[in-house]
Amino acid sequence: MKTTNEMHLNFPSISANEGFARAVVSAFAVQLDPTLDELCDLKTAVSEAVTNAIVHGYKDTIGTVYIDCRLLPDNSIQIKVRDRGCGIENIEQAMEPLYTTAGDERAGLGFAVMKSFTDKLKVQSRLGGGTTVTMEKTFSPRVRKNG
Amino acid sequence: MKTTNEMHLNFPSISANEGFARAVVSAFAVQLDPTLDELCDLKTAVSEAVTNAIVHGYKDTIGTVYIDCRLLPDNSIQIKVRDRGCGIENIEQAMEPLYTTAGDERAGLGFAVMKSFTDKLKVQSRLGGGTTVTMEKTFSPRVRKNG
């Protein structure tokens, strides 16, 4: 599908940028005129992906997190969150609800949240090469006033 | 000076992205806890630079606009707005207040606004190679309540 607008962002994997990444994605998505709830869902999903890149992908190091966003003509947005961190050994297992490698610190619900708050979720990863999470979300068409 | 945080953004030179660029820069600058006035000044300056890249740099074409932001430890922000468009033949002349090549459409005050709303302004350009506008702004330190 033809892209109507796009943006590419990158920043160091420090936690101060979690909120920033969320703000950027919503400032971009707002062009599609979503409702607050739709935008909130999207932000929550993006947060989870960015947090994972920071805390799992780059663990005890600082690396670069990449975000690529595209708007598609059917009122949907595609978001890629990429890191060049440690990668995931078993993607299926990682995506299972409650599965976490972070012990008691994390709930293991990140992927479950991404899945339920977006319409499409794809995870690609290579051990030692990094992880790319691709999410898509379509916003409801606006109800016309007096229409 | 050591950078404490940074971000790099790029997007196509379409006018829908003027507001987006402004929102991204302010979402990033907000980490320095500026006042509303300070943030407003910064957004206005960024708007002018991004608009110039879109309407002058890429004129009748669509190109990529690049924004690089750095936070410095003295509570200041450095913002580069870059295009690979037509470039400026005479930078000094272009920066003169009221000078414009756009006839009646524009006021020729873009650079004047950037200069007065930031603490430092540098313009680099090469004919056919593009233009880079670098701005720096230091925010007032936070005033302690009861302090």
Place this chain on the structure above:
Amino acid sequence: IGEIRRYLRDNNSIRVSRSLRDTAYKAMKAKEAFTNEHDREPSMDELAKILDIDRGDVVMALESIVDPVSLYEPVFS
């Protein structure tokens, strides 16, 4: 004059962090009112129009309260 202006700025200007929360609060109230009246949620553009601010600023304001629910609860419950 520059010094006076700086003084005023330092002492009287509202910090963004503080005003954002006020804006977010207004946005949540406006959303509530709109939903009651129209039986559907407002879009972000509609919300920005009601509040008469830039939609980028609405986004930023909502960002200042990471989870809107946490703002909502102490006020309405």
